[in-house]
Amino acid sequence: xxxxxxxxxxxxxxxxxxxxxxxxxxxxxxxxxxxxxxxxxxxxxxxxxxxxxxxxxxxxxxxxxx
Amino acid sequence: xxxxxxxxxxxxxxxxxxxxxxxxxxxxxxxxxxxxxxxxxxxxxxxxxxxxxxxxxxxxxxxxxxxxxxxxxxxxxxxxxxxxxxxxxxxxxxxxxxxxxxxxxxxxxxxxxxxxxxxxxxxxxxxxxxxxxxxxxxxxxxxxxxxxxxxxxxxxxxxxxxxxxxxxxxxxxxxxxxxxxxxxxxxxxxxxxxxxxxxxxxxxxxxxxxxxxxxxxxxxxxxxxxxxxxxxxxxxxxxxxxxxxxxxxxxxxxxxxxxxxxxxxxxxxxxxxxxxxxxxxxxxxxxxxxxxxxxxxxxxxxxxxxxxxxxxxxxxxxxxxxxxxxxxxxxxxxxxxxxxxxxxxxxxxxxxxxxxxxxxxxxxxxxxxxxxxxxxxxxxxxxxxxxxxxxxxxxxxxxxxxxxxxxxxxxxxxxxxxxxxxxxxxxxxxxxxxxxxxxxxxxxxxxxxxxxxxxxxxxxxxxxxxxxxxxxxxxxxxxxxxxxxxxxxxxxxxxxxxxxxxxxxxxxxxxxxxxxxxxxxxxxxxxxxxxxxxxxxxxxxxxxxxxxxxxxxxxxxxxxxxxxxxxxxxxxxxxxxxxxxxxxxxxxxxxxxxxxxxxxxxxxxxxxxxxxxxxxxxxxxxxxxxxxxxxxxxxxxxxxxxxxxxxxxxxxxxxxxxxxxxxxxxxxxxxxxxxxxxxxxxxxxxxxxxxxxxxxxxxxxxxxxxxxxxxxxxxxxxxxxx
Numbered sequence: 001x002x003x004x005x006x007x008x009x010x011x012x013x014x015x016x017x018x019x020x021x022x023x024x025x026x027x028x029x030x031x032x033x034x035x036x037x038x039x040x041x042x043x044x045x046x047x048x049x050x051x052x053x054x055x056x057x058x059x060x061x062x063x064x065x066x
Numbered sequence: 067x068x069x070x071x072x073x074x075x076x077x078x079x080x081x082x083x084x085x086x087x088x089x090x091x092x093x094x095x096x097x098x099x100x101x102x103x104x105x106x107x108x109x110x111x112x113x114x115x116x117x118x119x120x121x122x123x124x125x126x127x128x129x130x131x132x133x134x135x136x137x138x139x140x141x142x143x144x145x146x147x148x149x150x151x152x153x154x155x156x157x158x159x160x161x162x163x164x165x166x167x168x169x170x171x172x173x174x175x176x177x178x179x180x181x182x183x184x185x186x187x188x189x190x191x192x193x194x195x196x197x198x199x200x201x202x203x204x205x206x207x208x209x210x211x212x213x214x215x216x217x218x219x220x221x222x223x224x225x226x227x228x229x230x231x232x233x234x235x236x237x238x239x240x241x242x243x244x245x246x247x248x249x250x251x252x253x254x255x256x257x258x259x260x261x262x263x264x265x266x267x268x269x270x271x272x273x274x275x276x277x278x279x280x281x282x283x284x285x286x287x288x289x290x291x292x293x294x295x296x297x298x299x300x301x302x303x304x305x306x307x308x309x310x311x312x313x314x315x316x317x318x319x320x321x322x323x324x325x326x327x328x329x330x331x332x333x334x335x336x337x338x339x340x341x342x343x344x345x346x347x348x349x350x351x352x353x354x355x356x357x358x359x360x361x362x363x364x365x366x367x368x369x370x371x372x373x374x375x376x377x378x379x380x381x382x383x384x385x386x387x388x389x390x391x392x393x394x395x396x397x398x399x400x401x402x403x404x405x406x407x408x409x410x411x412x413x414x415x416x417x418x419x420x421x422x423x424x425x426x427x428x429x430x431x432x433x434x435x436x437x438x439x440x441x442x443x444x445x446x447x448x449x450x451x452x453x454x455x456x457x458x459x460x461x462x463x464x465x466x467x468x469x470x471x472x473x474x475x476x477x478x479x480x481x482x483x484x485x486x487x488x489x490x491x492x493x494x495x496x497x498x499x500x501x502x503x504x505x506x507x508x509x510x511x512x513x514x515x516x517x518x519x520x521x522x523x524x525x526x527x528x529x530x531x532x533x534x535x536x537x538x539x540x541x542x543x544x545x546x547x548x549x550x551x552x553x554x555x556x557x558x559x560x561x562x563x564x565x566x567x568x569x570x571x572x573x574x575x576x577x578x579x580x581x582x583x584x585x586x587x588x589x590x591x592x593x594x595x596x597x598x599x600x601x602x603x604x605x606x607x608x609x610x611x612x613x614x615x616x617x618x619x620x621x622x623x624x625x626x627x628x629x630x631x632x633x634x635x636x637x638x639x640x641x642x643x644x645x646x647x648x649x650x651x652x653x654x655x656x657x658x659x660x661x662x663x664x665x666x667x668x669x670x671x672x673x674x675x676x677x678x679x680x681x682x683x684x685x686x687x688x689x690x691x692x693x694x695x696x697x698x699x700x701x702x703x704x705x706x707x708x709x710x711x712x713x714x715x716x717x718x719x720x721x722x723x724x725x726x727x728x729x730x731x732x733x734x735x736x737x738x739x740x741x742x743x744x745x746x747x748x749x750x751x752x753x754x755x756x757x758x759x760x761x762x763x764x765x766x767x768x769x770x771x772x773x774x775x776x777x778x779x780x781x782x783x784x785x786x787x788x
Contacts, residue, residue, distance in 0.1 A: 029324065030325070033321055034321065037317040044235075048235055051237040052159070052239070052302070052303050053307065
């Protein structure tokens with residue numbers, strides 16, 4: 001696929017680096033995201049997961065409305 | 067220190083009621099056109115004539131024909147129904163996730179009324195035929211500007227609320243809201259660049275292949291960032307709430323989020339497989355679509371597994387039932403989508419009703435059912451009471467689910483079946499179904515069943531309206547809901563310190579910029595090559611700009627929404643070149659502002675229509691399609707024989723084309739109308755030969771001129787003297 005892109009973009013200097021750059025940017029991004037979730041602390045994950053459930057302090061009458 | 071404050075429920079209620087209202091309207095329009103599509107020219111002696119008459123009568127009126135109602139239907143369900151549902155969900159969940167009232171009540175009101183104004187304007191202008199002719203982006207330029215302004219108001223309110231929050235961490239639902247906001251802004255602005263010639267008419271700045279690429283980059287990401295990401299945000303908030311347990315895996319939601327927004331933005335070209343779009347862009351669309359399965363299913367599984375240990379409650383709780391069906395439909399649609407973007411699969415399904423079935427699994431399955439679940443969950447809470455009737459909600463659930471089944475399955479079969487008929491050859495190598503209409507006749511039963519499915523689904527929605535009204539009556543709106551939370555202390559951030567990833571997690575602006583970078587890079591890598599590089603669109607010397615009369619005719623074609631049923635894109639298959647003629651070349655469309663390739667063939671492709679029939683054929687056919695094609699489902703276009711062609715705009719239109727680079731002579735705008743009259747008289751003279759006394763100044767003449775021009779440039783190489 002690279003040759004098609006190169007063929008069409010020859011007017012840009014060093015255009016052959018573009019796909020490599022795109023790959024690197026997003027490879028880094030994905031590795032970063034994976035690392036991020038890898039190092040997340042247990043208590044932080046629990047805190048984040050509990051956020052939607054944490055706002056029931058008010059209006060208790062409506063909890064079992066169905 | 068604990069602070070007391072109030073959640074603003076009034077704005078949520080407003081958006082919620084608007085959701086219900088526009089949902090019913092949008093679905094009703096859908097039902098009307100579903101019936102029109104199968105019953106339009108029902109003969110008066112048919113037993114069901116009077117049952118379908120209200121629908122077919124609308125189809126005979128100028129304003130409520132399929133071509134104008136279909137954009138109304140899609141805009142109403144996407145931007146009015148789903149749009150208001152998004153805002154209701156965001157305004158409810160954002161306040162509670164961030165433990166603060168919305169940033170500004172006034173901005174909320176402007177946002178609400180602004181959005182409703184846009185919807186009303188759409189509901190008026192689309193039937194009047196004011197359209198830019200680009201799917202899901204049909205609204206004309208003043209409304210486009212209004213959308214931008216209202217979207218900015220929403221953005222200020224969204225980020226203002228995030229900034230004044232009392233909860234340090236941004237829950238994953240909010241990431242989805244942020245990505246939605248920033249990407250929709252980008253898509254809308256880029257796709258709506260157009261050159262106005264009056265308050266109600268503009269031309270897309272892009273032409274042909276480029277216009278197609280931008281349009282489907284927009285169109286696909288409207289699905290991604292208007293119908294998917296905000297609803298995933300709602301799923302991540304409301305599903306844990308309804309199930310009363312935390313999301314299955316928060317870590318999965320993080321990976322799922324970034325992967326989804328990055329991959330989605332590249333997938334648009336899969337709408338243009340086998341078209342005149344450069345091959346590399348088509349392949350790019352396919353590759354990224356396949357990769358999308360992973361994050362999409364990550365989201366679906368995360369949603370369904372949130373119910374682990376709560377499945378017993380799914381049996382009793384209609385809210386959870388709706389959500390389970392919604393998420394299941396999401397999973398089905400997001401597996402099917404990537405499969406449809408495989409070229410072999412796409413060759414079969416594209417332009418058929420298969421795609422209509424696919425999008426409705428998404429629309430009425432994922433968006434519709436999740437919205438209903440959220441409505442049933444929220445209304446009793448906003449009104450401090452219980453739902454009026456669980457039984458009715460369950461009835462709604464079954465009607466909705468059956469509606470989806472009756473809607474989708476017949477259309478899947480119809481698509482598969484019709485595609486087979488299009489491609490069937492005799493042993494001698496001739497098309498078995500030479501007449502396109504024969505293939506339509508075969509699938510009419512599926513169209514009836516689809517209308518039945520729509521009726522079931524709409525009936526369910528009416529039951530919801532009743533149930534909600536009764537619930538509202540029994541309770542009282544808690545307009546300002548009391549809440550309390552500790553104030554957010556700045557120092558705490560440094561104390562916890564530690565992990566670098568919190569840099570982005572706590573900071574909305576970084577999140578905004580991060581999302582924008584991710585989606586903008588995808589967009590740039592895809593769009594820029596097609597724009598910068600001439601070799602992507604090989605020019606064909608015989609392709610000439612439209613004559614003034616043809617251009618006027620083309621604008622009528624756009625106005626009537628002909629593209630909603632007819633494509634102008636012959637794919638390079640023998641079954642298509644045999645039926646329609648030479649396959650489409652990129653260079654043929656360089657003067658098409660906007661492109662009119664279409665996405666669905668309810669009628670045949672029109673790219674090589676020019677010269678196929680005489681003028682008189684078109685003259686009779688447009689007045690009464692069944693006169694030339696017995697059994698045709700196309701509505702009559704009698705108003706084109708009544709309205710005079712507005713020639714006062716000709717000069718402006720040609721000038722606009724010149725501005726956009728169409729090579730007319732500099733002095734041509736002034737001579738345009740003279741040229742128009744000359745060509746018009748030629749057509750009228752031609753009709754005269756067939757004993758038709760056609761009034762020269764009517765719109766139909768311009769439309770015939772355009773139809774007769776279609777696709778003839780390529781042949782022009784062989785035909786001397788053109």
